[in-house]
Amino acid sequence: MHERAGTPATASDLIDVEALVRAYYERKPDASVPAQRVAFGTSGHRGSALTSSFNEDHILAITQAIVEYRSAQGITGPLFIGADTHALSAPAQTTALDVLVANKVRVLADEFDDYVPTPALSHAILKWNNDPARRAEGEADGIVITPSHNPPQDGGFKYNPPHGGPADSDATSWIANRANELIAGGLADVRQAEPSGVETYDFRGEYVADLANIIDFDAIRSAGVKIGADPLGGASVSYWGAIRDAYDLDLTVVNERVDPAWAFMTLDWDGKIRMDPSSPSAMASVLEHAGDYDILTGNDADADRHGIVTPDGGLMNPNHYLAVAIEYLFAHRPNWRADAAIGKTLVSSSMIDRVADALGRRLWEVPVGFKWFVPGLVDGSVGFGGEESAGASFLRFDGTVWTTDKDGILLCLLASEIRAVTGRSPSELYRDLVDRFGDPAYERTDAAASAAQKAALGKLDGDAITATELAGEPITAKLSHAPGNGAAIGGVKVETADAWFAARPSGTEDVYKIYAESFKGPEHLAEVQAAAKAIVDAALTAARSS
Missing domain, CATH: 3.30.310.50 (Alpha-D-phosphohexomutase, C-terminal domain)
Structure with a gap:
């Protein structure tokens, strides 16, 4: 633990945003250096312009490779694109649009030039592909530009195929290998053009309106749950106000600041600025308001992670909240399939195993990476998929797919539904689980x-x-x-x-x-x-x- 963990960032902790963006355009990666090559992890390619691992050449090559991949797969519909609030995300989106337009890909960007959370992009892909009339125009896929909760100097670039979730390793390996070939070849095969004729899509409006099909807002409103939501300077910043207004909730957006240097953050456990809503150190300033709300929440920069704060328990351990959410959902979603399984990654708590056994539900344990939950969420055979790093999604009331990527906004709203319906906080409910199953x-x-x-x-x-x-x-x-x-x-x-x-x-x-x-x-x-x-x-x- 760093000696300054949990304390406010100072000027010496902040990045030089202008220098970072300048490095994005000026520095050129060396394809012979492993650390400067395109490499997809479980959540896309990530790096920093300052280390020549996330630069314009990378994004030109990756986007061209995605164009070629989707063509080879017969994906002919629109490509949805969105970006979070990291400093490198906006220039990366501009670069990607140059390539997509030059390759005559139909692109849909945000109607209001707003930031786009990862779950909103996944939702958009699925909404298109589940509409027979739209699907007849061709299957949609997407690109989300985010390094998630990573520090301000980082950039990230992720491809979501037509199933709406993270691409599998076959796809990402092909895309990464082709992108590295393109960089090694001096980008000679990359097409570029001015990004004109880009269509728009109301990510926020479509996502917020559809939430009524997965969260019991009537219960939250009737119970008068007092909610605080802190976007931590991320892409959900305008979504929380829209949710409040659409569903007439007692909801306060605790912090509406967007700053690519994240000067308002407290330092994480290692002394770095990191937007991790499951970290007590990163959430230290949020926790100061714990007693002001029935439910207080945080999200990371692309809103695929959640942090749940209660007056009686403080910041919940992600494993604890997942166990509570699972027990609640499988008792309050009667229209889910009777055989719908509980999905967890193998490094998540065994408290989930014990909850699943008590519910009489099949436990579906998969490797690390949310991509493994995609098939089960799509066909309804998995009711809930979650991982210990505070990422999860679940099905709509009717048992159909919501998102196939992690949805931090959804899990935050669920905490308020749990509070409204049970009259108890998720922290209290976890203490009940401990009494029944032990304290891991x-x-x-x-x-x-x-x-x-x-x-x-x-x-x-x-x-x-x-x-x-x-x-x-x-x-x-x-x-x-x-x-x-x-x-x-x-x-x-x-x-x-x-x-x-x-x-x-x-x-x-x-x-x-x-x-x-x-x-x-x-x-x-x-x-x-x-x-x-x-x-x-x-x-x-x-x-x-x-």
């Missing part, structure tokens, strides 16, 4: 690892782990593939009756991440973490020598 201690830590060790961990098979015991308990499972869909974890997960750990290599640092949880308390969790490192290190040593 959960933490993520990092362990040093070389590039070779990370590569080995990513390919490690559960059978390579020879240990039979974890922190005094018999090991019941050693997984390298997710139980829900059989997809590779990109690491390992080891389970006992009361604890588990998962280890995955970091995509950006020379560490591997250890996620661990114990229902026997913090001391046992520490034992699990120590044992996890020893077990993984032994397996990596054995793999290297074999």
